[in-house]
Amino acid sequence: MIALTLAEIADAVGGALHLDGSDAAPETSVGGAVTTDSREVEPGGLFFAKRGEFDDGHRFAPAAVERGAALLVVEHALDLPVAQVVVADTVDALGALATEVVRRVRALGRMRVVGVTGSNGKTTTKNLLRTILEAEGPTVASRKSFNNEVGGPITMLEVTEETEFLVAEMGASGVGEIARLVRMARPDVGIVLKVGLAHAGEFGGIEQTVRAKSEMVTDLLPTDVAVLNADDPRVAPMAALTAARVVFFGLGDDADVRATDLVVHARGTEFTIAAGEASARVRFGVLGEHHVANALAASAAALQLGVSLDHIAAALETVTLAEHGRMEVLGGRDDITIINDAYNASPDSMAAALKTLAQVRRPEARTFAVLGEMSELGEFSGEEHDRIGLLAVRLGISQLVVVGQGARRLHISAINEGSWDGESAYVESADEAYDLVVSKVRPGDTVLVKSSNAAGLRFLAERLGEWFA
Structure with missing residues (x-):
């Protein structure tokens, strides 16, 4: 400070x-x-x-x-x-001190601020932005997932007179919480990634979630920039709620910063970033096509801060891991791959991880999905676990292992969809899941472990990674 x-x-x-x-x-x-x-x-x-x-x-x-x-x-x-x-x-005092410190540093005319929010991808996007901006000047960004009423201001209080960029991840469990963080940091660039059902139970429904996430851009000034996801039908309309200049990112031709020519493989994703007349090919070492959107959001924000597209692409190519426990590739013995994505889970991120698992399947090898509960979904919990069970079957996942009572409905849905011959197994504990996977996995197989953090399956993934190291 x-x-x-x-x-x-x-x-x-x-x-x-x-x-x-x-x-x-x-x-x-x-x-x-x-x-x-x-x-x-x-x-x-x-x-x-x-x-x-x-x-x-x-x-x-x-x-x-x-x-x-x-x-x-x-x-x-x-x-x-x-x-x-x-x-x-x-807690109020912590926020007040952060507000004053950011105000004083901003008054020096050097530091610019980026705020990042969304139901999924906040931490990954923040980490990508930090990597890009650190090459341009002194940068402060949230540690881990420091994004609430305590972690947000603690991050802001790390700025000094030399800081050129502050990247503030902003999360919420209710309406008004993002607005509070925005008032502290006063972003020059506000990013909204995606609005999904993550924490919908806490918000009280998807409409309240949309309202909360839109707080990122509603108070931006005409001199600021709102970076919005053109591919998300709940985010794109936020353009009408802000006085800021809007920059869209996405996969479609109507996005200002877009990705083309995607190639997904077990070592990451390759794609071309196009922004206006400029373009750059990126060999992105982060596993999962869904992380391309996070890279586009970070790129769009960095471009608004004056970073060249070539420098952005070069920085993105240095990143091989979004965050510990997020599409983290472990294992290796006998060509067995363990994907640890159990830091957190929502219906959107669960579906994206399963699709990635299906995409990176080796010929003649099998895929295992070890799935735990998606928490904080409220009234949507049952139907969303059903949907993931159906998706796992339709993607042709070889073996589904469902862990814990909170996720049992996922297993039942998979059986009802056709996994009645042992393709879906239910176990009560992570220890049982470990024993089952170790006994069934063969050389060349790929195992995804995915759940909300509360389910604790990231420790299972780490244990499997060590066993198959």
Whole structure:
């Protein structure tokens, strides 16, 4: 974080500065890392004592002091020998500080901000943009999937006076949450990737999901740019909701930044990016045709920031993994491939992963799909698990292994569609799935492991990857 005095921080967050028992003064400057996790506190850093559903960050404030915190932001003063700012709500205070820090850095006239949202692909697109922009100048981007009311501002607080690009991933579980993050960061470029059923249960339906995702572009200024998915019928109409200049990406001829001549194989995807009169061939090492849309979105945003298409293509070719646990290729022994895509799952990403599995099948070899529950779908859960079961059969997946009660309906649907001779198997646990796969896989086979993070199947994928390494 940029250096601010204790008085400036208290003013920014609307809090009361308490210095009793500390050696600090209002003019004391601090500028270390900001965190809500006492285990991550660095000497000279700031610790926000956030209350959680099951715990209270104030309990861990002594540990934060022991690790060298220079300032605590708390909801009530603590008997600790360190400077403290007392606020009504530490999460609100975290957002207020991020807003002020981004405002100050932007006032220097150097930093530009990209916001990324969508039901799927946020983290991949953010990572691709970081790779592209890091070659152009100092870049800050969200760590892991830091995209909510806590992770978003913590990312923003990593900017310094030297930062040229901030890439902020923005997620939500309800209406108004993306708007809050947008007001903090004030993006120059806002990307909306896709609106699907991911978290639809939390939002209260697909219409509310659309409304929430559109918050990325509704407050953009005429001087800003909205980057929208031309292929998504829920995203493309957002062009009418923004005052910003609109740039479309997609596979169709009507997209401003589009992909042509796609070739999908087990080593990734090859395609040509076309933007106006310019074009560049990309050998993209990230597995799955669905990641091409993420690459196009990142490319469209980078072009608006002045990066040449040739530089964009060169950067994309250096990426071989979207993120740990996202279409991650493991294994290798006896030409057996394990695809770990169990970091998360929605109906759209599940369907895309199954299609990729069918596309990369080796001649004469078999495909295994080890699938767990897609969570947070609410009233759509049953019918969407049905749909994935039918899709697995229709794609000709050789062996379906369904794990856990939450996904059992997927197995029943596959049987009803024709997988009644053992092509679909149901097991209760990841251990049972492991034993089944190990006993059945033959040289040359490809195994996809896919589920929502809550199902825990990414650990199964890692275990299979180690066994077949």
